[in-house]
Amino acid sequence: MTFTIEDITARLSAHLECALSLEPNSPVPLIIVPPEQLRAAANRLRYDHDLWFEHLNCITGVERAGGYEIVITLFSTKLSMMLNIKVKATGEEPTIPSITDIFPAADWHEREVFDMFGIRFDGHYDHRRILCADDWEGYPLRKNYQPPLFFHDIPVTVNVPGGHQIPVTRVPK
Protein backbone atom coordinates (compact mmCIF):
# COMPACT_ATOMS: atom_id res chain seq x y z
CA MET A 1 0.00 0.00 0.00
CA THR A 2 1.31 3.41 -0.83
CA PHE A 3 0.78 6.26 1.54
CA THR A 4 0.45 9.86 0.54
CA ILE A 5 1.12 12.71 2.87
CA GLU A 6 -2.65 13.24 3.23
CA ASP A 7 -3.05 9.64 4.46
CA ILE A 8 -0.31 10.10 7.01
CA THR A 9 -1.79 13.37 8.24
CA ALA A 10 -5.25 11.80 8.50
CA ARG A 11 -3.87 8.83 10.43
CA LEU A 12 -1.93 11.06 12.79
CA SER A 13 -4.87 13.40 13.32
CA ALA A 14 -7.14 10.46 14.20
CA HIS A 15 -4.54 9.10 16.62
CA LEU A 16 -3.81 12.40 18.32
CA GLU A 17 -7.44 13.51 18.23
CA CYS A 18 -6.55 16.96 17.01
CA ALA A 19 -6.46 18.62 13.62
CA LEU A 20 -3.02 18.86 12.03
CA SER A 21 -2.26 21.33 9.32
CA LEU A 22 -0.30 20.54 6.21
CA GLU A 23 1.73 22.90 4.09
CA PRO A 24 0.59 22.14 0.56
CA ASN A 25 3.32 23.56 -1.68
CA SER A 26 6.38 22.42 0.20
CA PRO A 27 8.92 20.38 -1.85
CA VAL A 28 9.25 18.00 1.11
CA PRO A 29 5.93 17.03 2.78
CA LEU A 30 5.52 19.11 5.91
CA ILE A 31 3.16 18.64 8.86
CA ILE A 32 2.73 21.22 11.61
CA VAL A 33 2.36 19.60 15.02
CA PRO A 34 1.53 21.44 18.26
CA PRO A 35 4.35 21.07 20.83
CA GLU A 36 2.25 19.19 23.38
CA GLN A 37 1.46 16.53 20.75
CA LEU A 38 5.03 16.18 19.46
CA ARG A 39 5.98 13.12 21.47
CA ALA A 40 2.78 11.26 20.61
CA ALA A 41 3.19 12.11 16.93
CA ALA A 42 6.86 11.07 16.91
CA ASN A 43 6.02 7.80 18.62
CA ARG A 44 3.30 7.03 16.10
CA LEU A 45 5.48 7.89 13.10
CA ARG A 46 8.33 5.82 14.44
CA TYR A 47 6.52 2.67 15.52
CA ASP A 48 3.46 2.46 13.24
CA HIS A 49 4.26 -0.59 11.12
CA ASP A 50 2.84 0.98 7.99
CA LEU A 51 4.85 4.17 8.33
CA TRP A 52 8.07 3.17 10.14
CA PHE A 53 9.93 6.48 9.99
CA GLU A 54 13.07 5.08 11.57
CA HIS A 55 15.62 7.58 10.31
CA LEU A 56 15.93 10.96 11.95
CA ASN A 57 18.04 12.97 9.57
CA CYS A 58 18.17 16.43 10.97
CA ILE A 59 16.71 18.90 13.45
CA THR A 60 16.81 22.52 12.36
CA GLY A 61 15.94 25.55 14.43
CA VAL A 62 14.63 28.61 12.62
CA GLU A 63 13.88 32.03 14.05
CA ARG A 64 10.75 33.62 12.68
CA ALA A 65 9.00 36.85 13.57
CA GLY A 66 7.51 36.30 17.03
CA GLY A 67 8.89 32.85 17.75
CA TYR A 68 10.89 29.85 16.72
CA GLU A 69 10.26 26.87 14.50
CA ILE A 70 11.92 23.49 14.95
CA VAL A 71 11.90 21.34 11.84
CA ILE A 72 12.45 17.61 12.36
CA THR A 73 13.34 15.74 9.19
CA LEU A 74 12.38 12.07 9.17
CA PHE A 75 12.81 9.43 6.52
CA SER A 76 11.12 6.08 6.05
CA THR A 77 12.86 3.46 3.94
CA LYS A 78 9.62 1.48 3.92
CA LEU A 79 7.71 4.24 2.12
CA SER A 80 10.90 5.78 0.67
CA MET A 81 9.50 9.09 1.79
CA MET A 82 10.87 12.11 3.57
CA LEU A 83 8.73 14.00 6.03
CA ASN A 84 9.28 17.27 7.86
CA ILE A 85 7.55 17.94 11.14
CA LYS A 86 7.38 21.54 12.21
CA VAL A 87 6.91 22.55 15.83
CA LYS A 88 6.47 26.13 16.95
CA ALA A 89 7.90 27.51 20.18
CA THR A 90 7.51 31.00 21.58
CA GLY A 91 8.69 33.11 24.49
CA GLU A 92 12.07 34.22 25.81
CA GLU A 93 12.92 30.69 26.97
CA PRO A 94 11.01 28.57 24.48
CA THR A 95 10.57 24.95 25.50
CA ILE A 96 9.47 21.89 23.57
CA PRO A 97 9.48 18.23 24.63
CA SER A 98 12.55 16.16 23.82
CA ILE A 99 12.24 13.11 21.55
CA THR A 100 15.66 11.65 22.40
CA ASP A 101 14.21 8.44 23.84
CA ILE A 102 12.21 7.80 20.66
CA PHE A 103 14.98 8.79 18.25
CA PRO A 104 18.44 8.50 19.88
CA ALA A 105 19.82 10.37 16.86
CA ALA A 106 18.01 13.48 18.14
CA ASP A 107 20.40 13.70 21.11
CA TRP A 108 23.17 15.81 19.59
CA HIS A 109 20.85 17.62 17.19
CA GLU A 110 18.71 18.85 20.09
CA ARG A 111 21.79 19.95 21.99
CA GLU A 112 22.91 21.90 18.94
CA VAL A 113 19.53 23.64 18.59
CA PHE A 114 19.72 24.54 22.30
CA ASP A 115 23.26 25.83 21.87
CA MET A 116 22.41 27.99 18.88
CA PHE A 117 18.88 29.19 19.65
CA GLY A 118 18.37 28.67 23.38
CA ILE A 119 15.38 26.42 22.83
CA ARG A 120 15.02 24.05 25.77
CA PHE A 121 14.20 20.41 25.25
CA ASP A 122 12.17 19.19 28.16
CA GLY A 123 13.30 15.74 29.27
CA HIS A 124 16.69 15.64 27.53
CA TYR A 125 19.03 13.58 29.70
CA ASP A 126 22.20 15.53 28.95
CA HIS A 127 21.08 19.10 28.39
CA ARG A 128 24.34 20.95 27.73
CA ARG A 129 25.82 23.16 25.07
CA ILE A 130 27.62 21.22 22.40
CA LEU A 131 29.59 23.49 20.04
CA CYS A 132 30.12 26.64 22.10
CA ALA A 133 31.95 26.68 25.39
CA ASP A 134 29.87 25.65 28.39
CA ASP A 135 29.99 29.16 29.87
CA TRP A 136 29.34 31.03 26.61
CA GLU A 137 26.68 33.69 26.92
CA GLY A 138 23.86 34.22 24.45
CA TYR A 139 22.60 32.11 21.62
CA PRO A 140 24.55 32.83 18.41
CA LEU A 141 21.99 32.03 15.73
CA ARG A 142 19.31 34.33 17.13
CA LYS A 143 18.86 37.25 14.81
CA ASN A 144 19.39 39.84 17.56
CA TYR A 145 22.55 38.17 18.91
CA GLN A 146 25.36 40.48 19.96
CA PRO A 147 28.70 38.71 20.23
CA PRO A 148 30.69 39.53 23.36
CA LEU A 149 33.81 41.69 23.00
CA PHE A 150 35.81 39.55 25.40
CA PHE A 151 35.63 35.96 26.50
CA HIS A 152 37.67 35.19 29.63
CA ASP A 153 39.73 38.35 28.89
CA ILE A 154 40.53 37.12 25.39
CA PRO A 155 39.50 39.60 22.68
CA VAL A 156 36.85 38.25 20.34
CA THR A 157 36.82 39.41 16.72
CA VAL A 158 33.40 40.83 16.07
CA ASN A 159 31.64 41.41 12.83
CA VAL A 160 29.77 44.68 13.25
CA PRO A 161 27.95 46.75 10.62
CA GLY A 162 30.49 48.81 8.76
CA GLY A 163 33.32 46.34 8.77
CA HIS A 164 35.47 44.30 11.06
CA GLN A 165 36.20 45.73 14.44
CA ILE A 166 39.11 43.97 16.04
CA PRO A 167 39.67 44.83 19.68
CA VAL A 168 43.41 44.85 20.26
CA THR A 169 43.64 45.68 23.93
CA ARG A 170 42.70 43.66 26.92
CA VAL A 171 40.10 44.80 29.39
CA PRO A 172 41.89 46.65 32.23
CA LYS A 173 41.47 44.81 35.47
Place this chain on the structure above:
Amino acid sequence: MSIKDIDLPVGLTPEKWYEAVDAIESVHGEKMVLQMGPQHPATHGVLRLELETDGELIVKATPHIGYLHRCFEKVCENMTWPQVVPYTDRLDYCASMNNNFGYVLGAEKLFNIEVSERVQTIRVLVAEMNRVASHLVAVGTYGLDIGAWTPFLFLFQAREHLLDLFDELCGGRLLYNYIWIGGLSHDLPDGWLKKVREFIPYFAPKIPELNSLLSYNKIFIERLANVGVIPADLAIRYGVTGPNLRGAGVAWDLRKAEPYSGYETYEFDIPVGKGEVGTVGDCFDRYMVRVNEMVQSIRIIEQALDRLEKMEKDDVQAAIPKTFAKVPVGELYFRTEATKGELGFYMISDGKQKPYRLKCRAPSFCSLSVMKEVSPGLLIADMVALIGSLDVVLGEVDR
Protein backbone atom coordinates in the same frame (compact mmCIF):
# COMPACT_ATOMS: atom_id res chain seq x y z
CA MET B 1 17.15 -17.65 38.86
CA SER B 2 19.47 -17.24 41.80
CA ILE B 3 22.70 -18.87 42.83
CA LYS B 4 20.74 -21.23 45.07
CA ASP B 5 19.08 -22.91 42.06
CA ILE B 6 22.35 -23.82 40.39
CA ASP B 7 24.22 -27.05 41.02
CA LEU B 8 27.44 -25.67 42.38
CA PRO B 9 30.73 -27.56 42.08
CA VAL B 10 31.78 -29.48 45.17
CA GLY B 11 33.24 -27.18 47.78
CA LEU B 12 31.61 -23.97 46.53
CA THR B 13 28.82 -22.67 48.71
CA PRO B 14 26.62 -19.67 47.86
CA GLU B 15 28.31 -17.74 50.67
CA LYS B 16 31.74 -18.33 49.17
CA TRP B 17 30.35 -17.37 45.77
CA TYR B 18 29.01 -14.03 47.06
CA GLU B 19 32.33 -13.40 48.80
CA ALA B 20 34.14 -13.94 45.52
CA VAL B 21 31.73 -11.61 43.67
CA ASP B 22 32.24 -8.91 46.31
CA ALA B 23 36.01 -9.27 45.95
CA ILE B 24 35.80 -8.82 42.17
CA GLU B 25 33.53 -5.81 42.50
CA SER B 26 35.88 -4.15 44.93
CA VAL B 27 38.65 -4.52 42.34
CA HIS B 28 36.40 -2.91 39.73
CA GLY B 29 35.49 -0.09 42.05
CA GLU B 30 38.33 2.29 41.20
CA LYS B 31 37.87 4.33 38.07
CA MET B 32 40.16 6.80 36.44
CA VAL B 33 39.27 9.65 34.12
CA LEU B 34 41.60 10.00 31.17
CA GLN B 35 41.52 12.89 28.72
CA MET B 36 42.21 11.78 25.17
CA GLY B 37 42.78 14.79 22.97
CA PRO B 38 42.17 17.49 21.83
CA GLN B 39 45.71 17.22 20.48
CA HIS B 40 45.90 13.46 20.22
CA PRO B 41 47.21 12.34 16.81
CA ALA B 42 44.69 9.53 16.51
CA THR B 43 41.63 11.73 16.94
CA HIS B 44 42.14 13.18 13.44
CA GLY B 45 41.70 16.75 14.55
CA VAL B 46 40.68 18.49 17.70
CA LEU B 47 38.40 15.97 19.32
CA ARG B 48 38.50 15.49 23.07
CA LEU B 49 37.30 12.26 24.57
CA GLU B 50 36.70 12.00 28.28
CA LEU B 51 37.37 8.35 29.00
CA GLU B 52 36.30 6.81 32.26
CA THR B 53 38.51 3.77 32.57
CA ASP B 54 38.60 0.75 34.78
CA GLY B 55 42.10 -0.59 34.43
CA GLU B 56 42.52 -0.77 30.70
CA LEU B 57 38.82 -1.10 29.95
CA ILE B 58 36.66 1.83 29.01
CA VAL B 59 33.55 2.25 31.12
CA LYS B 60 32.27 5.41 29.55
CA ALA B 61 33.44 7.70 26.77
CA THR B 62 32.09 11.22 26.36
CA PRO B 63 33.12 13.08 23.20
CA HIS B 64 33.57 16.84 23.62
CA ILE B 65 33.42 18.70 20.34
CA GLY B 66 33.43 22.33 19.30
CA TYR B 67 37.16 23.08 19.31
CA LEU B 68 36.98 23.88 15.59
CA HIS B 69 33.65 25.70 15.62
CA ARG B 70 33.74 28.47 13.02
CA CYS B 71 30.09 29.59 13.04
CA PHE B 72 29.47 28.24 9.55
CA GLU B 73 25.72 28.73 9.75
CA LYS B 74 25.96 32.27 11.15
CA VAL B 75 28.54 33.28 8.55
CA CYS B 76 26.32 31.95 5.77
CA GLU B 77 23.48 34.21 6.85
CA ASN B 78 25.77 37.16 6.08
CA MET B 79 26.91 35.87 2.68
CA THR B 80 25.10 35.86 -0.63
CA TRP B 81 24.07 32.46 -2.01
CA PRO B 82 27.11 31.98 -4.30
CA GLN B 83 29.51 33.29 -1.64
CA VAL B 84 28.61 30.35 0.58
CA VAL B 85 30.28 27.85 -1.78
CA PRO B 86 33.90 28.48 -0.58
CA TYR B 87 32.73 28.06 3.00
CA THR B 88 31.33 24.62 2.22
CA ASP B 89 34.84 23.63 1.10
CA ARG B 90 35.95 23.92 4.69
CA LEU B 91 33.36 21.55 6.13
CA ASP B 92 34.95 18.26 5.18
CA TYR B 93 38.29 19.49 3.92
CA CYS B 94 39.26 16.06 2.61
CA ALA B 95 36.35 16.04 0.17
CA SER B 96 35.62 19.63 -0.79
CA MET B 97 34.14 18.77 -4.18
CA ASN B 98 31.46 16.64 -2.55
CA ASN B 99 30.54 19.48 -0.20
CA ASN B 100 30.31 21.97 -3.05
CA PHE B 101 28.23 19.44 -4.91
CA GLY B 102 25.70 18.94 -2.13
CA TYR B 103 25.18 22.62 -1.42
CA VAL B 104 25.02 23.64 -5.08
CA LEU B 105 22.52 20.93 -6.04
CA GLY B 106 20.26 21.97 -3.15
CA ALA B 107 20.43 25.62 -4.16
CA GLU B 108 19.76 24.74 -7.80
CA LYS B 109 16.72 22.75 -6.79
CA LEU B 110 15.49 25.65 -4.67
CA PHE B 111 15.95 28.16 -7.49
CA ASN B 112 14.85 25.84 -10.35
CA ILE B 113 18.15 26.04 -12.23
CA GLU B 114 18.91 23.37 -14.81
CA VAL B 115 22.47 22.67 -15.94
CA SER B 116 23.64 20.95 -19.10
CA GLU B 117 24.43 17.26 -19.25
CA ARG B 118 28.12 17.96 -19.71
CA VAL B 119 28.28 20.03 -16.52
CA GLN B 120 26.48 17.24 -14.67
CA THR B 121 28.98 14.69 -15.95
CA ILE B 122 31.99 16.82 -15.00
CA ARG B 123 30.54 17.23 -11.51
CA VAL B 124 30.11 13.49 -11.11
CA LEU B 125 33.67 12.95 -12.37
CA VAL B 126 35.31 15.38 -9.95
CA ALA B 127 33.14 14.25 -7.03
CA GLU B 128 34.14 10.63 -7.54
CA MET B 129 37.81 11.58 -7.92
CA ASN B 130 37.53 13.43 -4.65
CA ARG B 131 35.84 10.43 -3.06
CA VAL B 132 38.87 8.33 -3.97
CA ALA B 133 41.20 10.98 -2.55
CA SER B 134 39.18 11.19 0.67
CA HIS B 135 39.07 7.42 1.13
CA LEU B 136 42.83 7.29 0.52
CA VAL B 137 43.27 9.63 3.48
CA ALA B 138 40.86 7.61 5.59
CA VAL B 139 42.46 4.26 4.80
CA GLY B 140 46.04 5.55 4.92
CA THR B 141 45.76 7.34 8.24
CA TYR B 142 43.86 4.39 9.64
CA GLY B 143 46.86 2.19 8.96
CA LEU B 144 48.98 4.83 10.64
CA ASP B 145 46.76 4.77 13.74
CA ILE B 146 47.11 1.02 13.98
CA GLY B 147 50.86 1.25 13.56
CA ALA B 148 51.56 0.69 9.87
CA TRP B 149 53.70 3.48 8.44
CA THR B 150 54.36 2.30 4.91
CA PRO B 151 50.79 2.07 3.54
CA PHE B 152 50.19 5.66 4.60
CA LEU B 153 53.06 7.00 2.50
CA PHE B 154 52.20 4.65 -0.31
CA LEU B 155 48.59 5.86 -0.47
CA PHE B 156 49.44 9.52 -0.11
CA GLN B 157 51.62 9.16 -3.16
CA ALA B 158 48.56 8.07 -5.14
CA ARG B 159 46.50 10.87 -3.60
CA GLU B 160 49.14 13.38 -4.66
CA HIS B 161 48.40 12.53 -8.30
CA LEU B 162 44.74 13.32 -7.76
CA LEU B 163 45.54 16.60 -6.02
CA ASP B 164 47.82 17.59 -8.90
CA LEU B 165 44.95 16.94 -11.30
CA PHE B 166 42.66 19.14 -9.20
CA ASP B 167 45.38 21.78 -9.04
CA GLU B 168 45.49 21.90 -12.81
CA LEU B 169 41.70 21.93 -13.01
CA CYS B 170 40.90 24.81 -10.68
CA GLY B 171 44.07 25.99 -8.96
CA GLY B 172 43.31 24.50 -5.57
CA ARG B 173 44.84 21.42 -4.06
CA LEU B 174 42.53 21.00 -1.11
CA LEU B 175 39.87 23.73 -1.20
CA TYR B 176 38.51 23.96 -4.70
CA ASN B 177 35.44 26.24 -4.89
CA TYR B 178 34.95 24.52 -8.24
CA ILE B 179 31.25 23.69 -8.44
CA TRP B 180 29.17 26.85 -8.59
CA ILE B 181 25.42 27.43 -8.51
CA GLY B 182 24.47 26.95 -12.15
CA GLY B 183 27.83 25.74 -13.44
CA LEU B 184 31.53 25.39 -12.75
CA SER B 185 34.29 27.88 -12.05
CA HIS B 186 36.48 26.68 -14.94
CA ASP B 187 36.04 24.53 -18.01
CA LEU B 188 38.27 21.46 -18.33
CA PRO B 189 41.82 22.40 -19.39
CA ASP B 190 43.06 20.96 -22.68
CA GLY B 191 44.42 17.46 -22.31
CA TRP B 192 43.14 17.13 -18.74
CA LEU B 193 40.82 14.22 -19.52
CA LYS B 194 43.78 12.35 -20.97
CA LYS B 195 45.67 12.77 -17.73
CA VAL B 196 42.72 11.46 -15.74
CA ARG B 197 42.59 8.52 -18.15
CA GLU B 198 46.26 7.83 -17.44
CA PHE B 199 45.58 7.91 -13.71
CA ILE B 200 43.30 4.84 -13.90
CA PRO B 201 45.88 2.21 -14.99
CA TYR B 202 48.29 3.78 -12.49
CA PHE B 203 45.80 3.51 -9.64
CA ALA B 204 44.09 0.17 -10.41
CA PRO B 205 46.98 -2.08 -9.22
CA LYS B 206 47.29 -0.04 -6.02
CA ILE B 207 44.19 -1.67 -4.51
CA PRO B 208 45.44 -5.29 -4.67
CA GLU B 209 48.79 -4.01 -3.43
CA LEU B 210 47.06 -2.27 -0.54
CA ASN B 211 45.15 -5.43 0.26
CA SER B 212 48.29 -7.52 0.43
CA LEU B 213 50.24 -4.84 2.26
CA LEU B 214 47.66 -3.77 4.84
CA SER B 215 44.13 -5.15 4.60
CA TYR B 216 44.89 -8.83 5.01
CA ASN B 217 47.91 -8.35 7.20
CA LYS B 218 47.58 -10.64 10.21
CA ILE B 219 48.31 -7.95 12.80
CA PHE B 220 45.93 -5.50 11.16
CA ILE B 221 43.10 -8.06 11.12
CA GLU B 222 43.73 -9.03 14.73
CA ARG B 223 43.45 -5.39 15.75
CA LEU B 224 40.18 -4.78 13.88
CA ALA B 225 38.16 -7.98 13.83
CA ASN B 226 35.24 -7.98 16.30
CA VAL B 227 36.26 -4.56 17.63
CA GLY B 228 33.79 -1.68 17.89
CA VAL B 229 30.84 -3.51 16.39
CA ILE B 230 28.03 -1.21 15.25
CA PRO B 231 25.04 -3.38 14.31
CA ALA B 232 22.62 -2.16 11.66
CA ASP B 233 19.80 -1.21 14.01
CA LEU B 234 22.11 0.80 16.27
CA ALA B 235 23.54 2.61 13.26
CA ILE B 236 20.06 3.52 12.02
CA ARG B 237 18.87 4.65 15.45
CA TYR B 238 21.80 7.04 15.73
CA GLY B 239 21.54 8.35 12.18
CA VAL B 240 24.86 6.87 11.07
CA THR B 241 25.16 6.92 7.28
CA GLY B 242 27.65 6.35 4.52
CA PRO B 243 30.43 3.75 4.71
CA ASN B 244 29.77 3.29 8.44
CA LEU B 245 26.18 2.20 7.77
CA ARG B 246 27.18 0.09 4.78
CA GLY B 247 29.83 -1.54 6.95
CA ALA B 248 26.94 -2.75 9.13
CA GLY B 249 25.57 -4.63 6.14
CA VAL B 250 22.91 -2.15 4.99
CA ALA B 251 23.08 -1.46 1.26
CA TRP B 252 22.02 2.17 1.54
CA ASP B 253 23.56 4.67 -0.83
CA LEU B 254 21.85 7.91 -1.81
CA ARG B 255 23.46 7.72 -5.23
CA LYS B 256 21.26 4.67 -5.82
CA ALA B 257 18.31 5.43 -3.55
CA GLU B 258 17.73 9.07 -4.54
CA PRO B 259 19.89 9.57 -7.64
CA TYR B 260 20.98 13.11 -8.43
CA SER B 261 23.00 14.66 -11.24
CA GLY B 262 22.51 11.60 -13.46
CA TYR B 263 23.89 8.96 -11.07
CA GLU B 264 21.08 6.60 -12.12
CA THR B 265 22.77 6.19 -15.52
CA TYR B 266 26.08 4.92 -14.12
CA GLU B 267 26.83 1.31 -13.36
CA PHE B 268 28.30 0.64 -9.95
CA ASP B 269 27.71 -1.61 -6.96
CA ILE B 270 27.25 -0.80 -3.31
CA PRO B 271 29.92 -2.58 -1.23
CA VAL B 272 28.62 -3.72 2.15
CA GLY B 273 30.22 -5.26 5.21
CA LYS B 274 29.99 -9.03 5.25
CA GLY B 275 31.79 -9.89 8.46
CA GLU B 276 34.71 -11.27 6.46
CA VAL B 277 37.04 -11.77 9.43
CA GLY B 278 34.72 -11.24 12.37
CA THR B 279 31.30 -9.81 13.11
CA VAL B 280 29.27 -7.78 10.62
CA GLY B 281 29.73 -4.11 11.46
CA ASP B 282 33.14 -4.32 13.10
CA CYS B 283 36.03 -1.98 12.37
CA PHE B 284 37.38 -4.21 9.62
CA ASP B 285 34.08 -4.12 7.72
CA ARG B 286 33.94 -0.35 7.79
CA TYR B 287 37.53 -0.21 6.60
CA MET B 288 36.94 -2.71 3.82
CA VAL B 289 33.85 -0.89 2.56
CA ARG B 290 36.04 2.16 1.92
CA VAL B 291 38.61 0.12 0.04
CA ASN B 292 35.92 -1.44 -2.14
CA GLU B 293 34.22 1.89 -2.68
CA MET B 294 37.37 3.24 -4.29
CA VAL B 295 37.10 0.48 -6.89
CA GLN B 296 33.49 1.44 -7.59
CA SER B 297 34.41 5.13 -7.84
CA ILE B 298 37.04 4.25 -10.42
CA ARG B 299 34.30 2.49 -12.39
CA ILE B 300 32.18 5.64 -12.33
CA ILE B 301 35.18 7.78 -13.31
CA GLU B 302 35.80 5.55 -16.34
CA GLN B 303 32.18 5.83 -17.48
CA ALA B 304 32.16 9.60 -16.98
CA LEU B 305 35.39 9.88 -18.99
CA ASP B 306 33.88 7.85 -21.83
CA ARG B 307 30.93 10.22 -21.96
CA LEU B 308 32.96 13.42 -21.68
CA GLU B 309 35.32 12.45 -24.46
CA LYS B 310 32.36 12.13 -26.81
CA MET B 311 30.66 15.37 -25.76
CA GLU B 312 31.07 18.67 -27.56
CA LYS B 313 32.52 21.52 -25.53
CA ASP B 314 29.90 23.90 -24.21
CA ASP B 315 29.79 26.91 -21.92
CA VAL B 316 29.99 25.56 -18.36
CA GLN B 317 28.81 28.89 -16.95
CA ALA B 318 25.74 29.21 -19.18
CA ALA B 319 23.18 28.55 -16.44
CA ILE B 320 24.73 30.77 -13.75
CA PRO B 321 22.13 33.41 -12.84
CA LYS B 322 23.14 36.98 -13.66
CA THR B 323 22.11 38.15 -10.22
CA PHE B 324 20.97 36.68 -6.94
CA ALA B 325 19.25 39.90 -5.87
CA LYS B 326 15.84 38.30 -6.28
CA VAL B 327 15.49 34.56 -5.84
CA PRO B 328 12.44 32.31 -5.39
CA VAL B 329 11.09 31.94 -1.86
CA GLY B 330 11.05 28.49 -0.32
CA GLU B 331 12.59 25.99 2.03
CA LEU B 332 14.11 22.64 1.30
CA TYR B 333 16.08 19.79 2.79
CA PHE B 334 18.45 18.37 0.21
CA ARG B 335 20.89 15.54 0.79
CA THR B 336 23.65 13.92 -1.19
CA GLU B 337 26.03 11.06 -0.57
CA ALA B 338 29.28 12.68 0.48
CA THR B 339 32.32 10.57 1.29
CA LYS B 340 31.44 10.29 4.99
CA GLY B 341 27.73 9.74 4.51
CA GLU B 342 24.60 11.77 4.09
CA LEU B 343 25.42 15.46 3.73
CA GLY B 344 22.21 17.42 4.06
CA PHE B 345 21.46 21.11 3.77
CA TYR B 346 18.30 22.64 5.12
CA MET B 347 18.04 25.93 3.28
CA ILE B 348 15.46 28.65 3.63
CA SER B 349 15.23 31.46 1.12
CA ASP B 350 13.12 34.54 1.88
CA GLY B 351 13.62 35.89 -1.65
CA LYS B 352 16.64 38.00 -0.73
CA GLN B 353 20.27 37.86 -1.74
CA LYS B 354 21.34 36.04 1.41
CA PRO B 355 20.11 32.76 2.86
CA TYR B 356 17.60 33.31 5.65
CA ARG B 357 18.80 30.11 7.29
CA LEU B 358 21.23 27.45 6.21
CA LYS B 359 21.64 24.36 8.31
CA CYS B 360 24.24 21.77 7.52
CA ARG B 361 23.62 18.20 8.59
CA ALA B 362 27.10 16.77 8.66
CA PRO B 363 27.59 13.00 8.42
CA SER B 364 30.58 12.91 10.79
CA PHE B 365 28.55 14.70 13.47
CA CYS B 366 26.07 11.82 13.55
CA SER B 367 28.75 9.13 13.24
CA LEU B 368 30.49 10.51 16.30
CA SER B 369 27.33 10.55 18.40
CA VAL B 370 27.14 6.74 18.30
CA MET B 371 30.46 6.50 20.12
CA LYS B 372 28.99 6.56 23.62
CA GLU B 373 27.03 3.40 22.79
CA VAL B 374 29.90 1.47 21.23
CA SER B 375 32.87 2.34 23.40
CA PRO B 376 32.00 0.78 26.82
CA GLY B 377 33.98 -2.42 27.19
CA LEU B 378 36.67 -1.53 24.67
CA LEU B 379 40.35 -1.41 25.51
CA ILE B 380 41.97 2.02 25.36
CA ALA B 381 44.09 0.86 22.43
CA ASP B 382 40.94 -0.23 20.59
CA MET B 383 39.46 3.22 21.03
CA VAL B 384 41.98 4.43 18.44
CA ALA B 385 40.79 1.70 16.08
CA LEU B 386 37.17 2.75 16.61
CA ILE B 387 37.73 6.47 15.96
CA GLY B 388 39.75 5.76 12.84
CA SER B 389 37.18 3.36 11.47
CA LEU B 390 34.40 5.96 11.84
CA ASP B 391 36.50 8.33 9.69
CA VAL B 392 35.36 11.58 11.26
CA VAL B 393 36.63 14.91 10.00
CA LEU B 394 36.39 17.51 12.71
CA GLY B 395 35.94 20.38 10.29
CA GLU B 396 32.58 18.89 9.54
CA VAL B 397 31.65 17.92 13.07
CA ASP B 398 32.22 21.39 14.48
CA ARG B 399 31.38 23.48 11.43
